[in-house]
Amino acid sequence: MSDFFPNIPKIKYEGPDSDNPFAFKHYNPDEVVAGKSMRDHLRFAAPYWHVMRNPLGDPFGEGTALTPWDDGSDSLDNALARVPVFFEFLEKIDIDLYCFHDRDISPEGKSLGETHEMFGRVVEEFEKFQKETGKGLLWGTACLFGHPRYAHGAATSPSADVYAYAASQVKHALEATHRLGGTGYVFWGGREGYGALINTDMKRELDHLARFLHLAVDHAKKIGFEGQFFIEPKPREPTTHQYDSDAAACLNFLRQYDLLDHFQLNIETNHATLAGHTMQHELQTAIAAGALGSIDANRGDELLGWDTDQFPTNIYETTSVMIEVLRMGGFTKGGLNFDAKRRRESHEPEDLFHAHIGGMDAFARGLKIAAKIIEDGKFASFIKERYASFDSGIGAQVETGEVSLDSLDAHALSIEAPSLRSGRQEYLENLLNSYL
Numbered sequence: 542m543s544d545f546f547p548n549i550p551k552i553k554y555e556g557p558d559s560d561n562p563f564a565f566k567h568y569n570p571d572e573v574v575a576g577k578s579m580r581d582h583l584r585f586a587a588p589y590w591h592v593m594r595n596p597l598g599d600p601f602g603e604g605t606a607l608t609p610w611d612d613g614s615d616s617l618d619n620a621l622a623r624v625p626v627f628f629e630f631l632e633k634i635d636i637d638l639y640c641f642h643d644r645d646i647s648p649e650g651k652s653l654g655e656t657h658e659m660f661g662r663v664v665e666e667f668e669k670f671q672k673e674t675g676k677g678l679l680w681g682t683a684c685l686f687g688h689p690r691y692a693h694g695a696a697t698s699p700s701a702d703v704y705a706y707a708a709s710q711v712k713h714a715l716e717a718t719h720r721l722g723g724t725g726y727v728f729w730g731g732r733e734g735y736g737a738l739i740n741t742d743m744k745r746e747l748d749h750l751a752r753f754l755h756l757a758v759d760h761a762k763k764i765g766f767e768g769q770f771f772i773e774p775k776p777r778e779p780t781t782h783q784y785d786s787d788a789a790a791c792l793n794f795l796r797q798y799d800l801l802d803h804f805q806l807n808i809e810t811n812h813a814t815l816a817g818h819t820m821q822h823e824l825q826t827a828i829a830a831g832a833l834g835s836i837d838a839n840r841g842d843e844l845l846g847w848d849t850d851q852f853p854t855n856i857y858e859t860t861s862v863m864i865e866v867l868r869m870g871g872f873t874k875g876g877l878n879f880d881a882k883r884r885r886e887s888h889e890p891e892d893l894f895h896a897h898i899g900g901m902d903a904f905a906r907g908l909k910i911a912a913k914i915i916e917d918g919k920f921a922s923f924i925k926e927r928y929a930s931f932d933s934g935i936g937a938q939v940e941t942g943e944v945s946l947d948s949l950d951a952h953a954l955s956i957e958a959p960s961l962r963s964g965r966q967e968y969l970e971n972l973l974n975s976y977l
């Protein structure tokens with residue numbers, strides 16, 4: 542294997558007492574928690590776009606990332622040269638899975654034909670490295686938001702030719718995902734939304750988007766791709782309003798257009814924050830519809846109002862995420878993809894490792910705490926007790942649909958006025974803290 546990170550050892554578990562910054566303190570991949578290894582529970586994935594292609598620029602300044610392996614060009618050779626670097630990274634950080642957009646791994650050519658040809662060549666290289674290292678693809682996707690042709694959207698563009706270009710990209714990205722054994726394929730809105738309603742036919746755009754997703758489902762069937770389709774909610778940015786706004790909006794869209802059997806949600810923490818929801822709210826919304834598939838594990842910043850894509854470090858939050866994941870019975874075709882980047886000031890290759898080690902340890906702790914909380918069952922029994930009046934009598938009749946306003950009226954008149962019961966929020970918050 543090559544040595545693009547010469548000063549970084551393979552990251553191993555050393556336990557909470559270790560002061561080695563290049564070691565896991567909590568993530569112990571083979572340790573069994575709640576019946577499964579941590580590796581299998583957490584299914585960590587690294588995103589090619591942030592690890593390999595993010596120059597760490599911001600709207601006020603150019604990129605700072607040091608990437609000595611990259612010649613800075615948009616050539617096929619450079620695209621091929623990045624592949625071994627990425628796989629060395631995966632090996633050293635001990636992450637089994639990855640995700641990509643077509644245009645992060647391979648450049649735009651002079652024609653669409655050339656673009657596809659180069660993409661095919663790079664995918665071949667990924668296939669080779671997957672075989673050599675045993676790493677796998679969590680999900681693939683097409684970048685339908687970077688190129689100027691998609692300024693007005695891709696599947697929601699007012700131009701049918703742009704729509705066809707986008708479809709062409711999805712066809713090839715889907716086939717590549719299939720070839721690389723990807724367990725999923727993601728649609729994130731990108732520019733599917735609007736900048737202004739004054740020039741937008743929203744209903745028509747939504748119809749086109751739904752048709753587009755159906756075409757992908759049909760093509761998957763045709764080529765035998767059995768991976769899971771995911772849609773990733775985000776309320777805004779880059780558009781003023783994204784059609785995949787939040788979990789509830791996505792579910793409504795999928796239901797309306799008869800797509801719910803084919804899609805699950807990929808929930809991103811930072812997008813939940815931008816939508817004005819907690820991550821736990823978005824996860825519960827998806828789970829209630831039987832549609833939680835995968836997670837983009839990052840976080841936002843309390844003081845900055847955009848998708849800062851920071852690494853997860855908050856144990857409260859990772860605990861709440863893992864409680865939902867465990868309650869749902871774990872991931873099947875999804876996983877925890879760190880859709881996260883280093884800060885612009887953390888520009889050295891070693892910072893990539895500190896960032897991922899931190900995120901992995903934060904989720905390992907979240908997993909262990911969540912498993913203990915679920916095993917003890919204190920929260921579950923509190924909540925069960927809180928709704929106990931629906932377990933029998935008139936409450937049970939409400940749930941089975943055996944009531945009417947008349948019968949509820951009669952019941953209400955026959956009883957003493959209900960007394961107020963405490964929700965015990967502060968007691969429960971104290972209880973939660975006792976696990977951290």
Ligand code: XLS
Binds near residue numbers: 642880
């Ligand atoms: C952008 C999204 C994007 C998707 C994949 O905000 O998070 O990175 O995960 O297209």
Ligand code: NI
Binds near residue numbers: 837
């Ligand atoms: Ni994402």
Ligand code: NI
Binds near residue numbers: 809812848850
């Ligand atoms: Ni995002």
